[in-house]
Amino acid sequence: MSQHKILAIVAVLAAAAPSAALAQAAKPAAAAPPTRAGLTAKLDSTFKGADTNSDGALTSAEIDAVQKRAADQAVAAVKSRLEEQFGKLDADKNGQLTRDEFLAAAPTAKASGAGDPTVKQLDADKDGKVTLAEYGTPMLAAFDRIDANKDGTLSAEERRAAESQGR
Structure with a gap:
């Protein structure tokens, strides 16, 4: 067999x-190895x-x-x-x-409440607002790190490399 x-x-x-x-098994208990x-x-x-x-x-x-x-x-x-x-x-x-x-029974949309922390994270000049430039900076920086040959396009090879490196 x-x-x-x-x-x-x-x-x-x-x-x-x-x-x-x-x-x-459905009862919560201390799980023994x-x-x-x-x-x-x-x-x-x-x-x-x-x-x-x-x-x-x-x-x-x-x-x-x-x-x-x-x-x-x-x-x-x-x-x-x-x-x-x-x-x-x-x-x-x-x-x-x-x-x-x-x-x-349909779910209702609720705000995550993440607006304030997001503004603090992205607001480079600390004016309490996020501009288009501030909004795009982290994603564009990540793109640029992955774009190894700096041609402005992420090839399949560059994407695989980024995935393997956890970027």
Whole structure:
């Protein structure tokens, strides 16, 4: 069996862990660092849960059953979240969403409050205002640092070099 198939089976088995384990994982707790022994115990447990005939090997049918259970659990979780969201949107609790109820969930734009720090950062002459020259200076300086051959154009090579250097 190829290593990719083994990894896929391990991933499926891990994803199909009992919902009690998932519920425990959802509780905020001090995260212990993962250990090989912990992983081995988890693998043993999920393998035994998938090996329904207890013969020490997984058949295609057993793996299919595990995948089906995992898919069913995922669908149920999504449906539950959708029902919860629908309940929040359905203001009059009549089981139907009106256009107004639906649109009420849309995010509202809020100012970030970053105007003052931005002015302080860009306002080179400290007059409390940002001119076009002050506004463009940081970006143009960054452009000029990246434009290695100073031809006024950022080539793909110059962009890659800048990305690799974190500029």
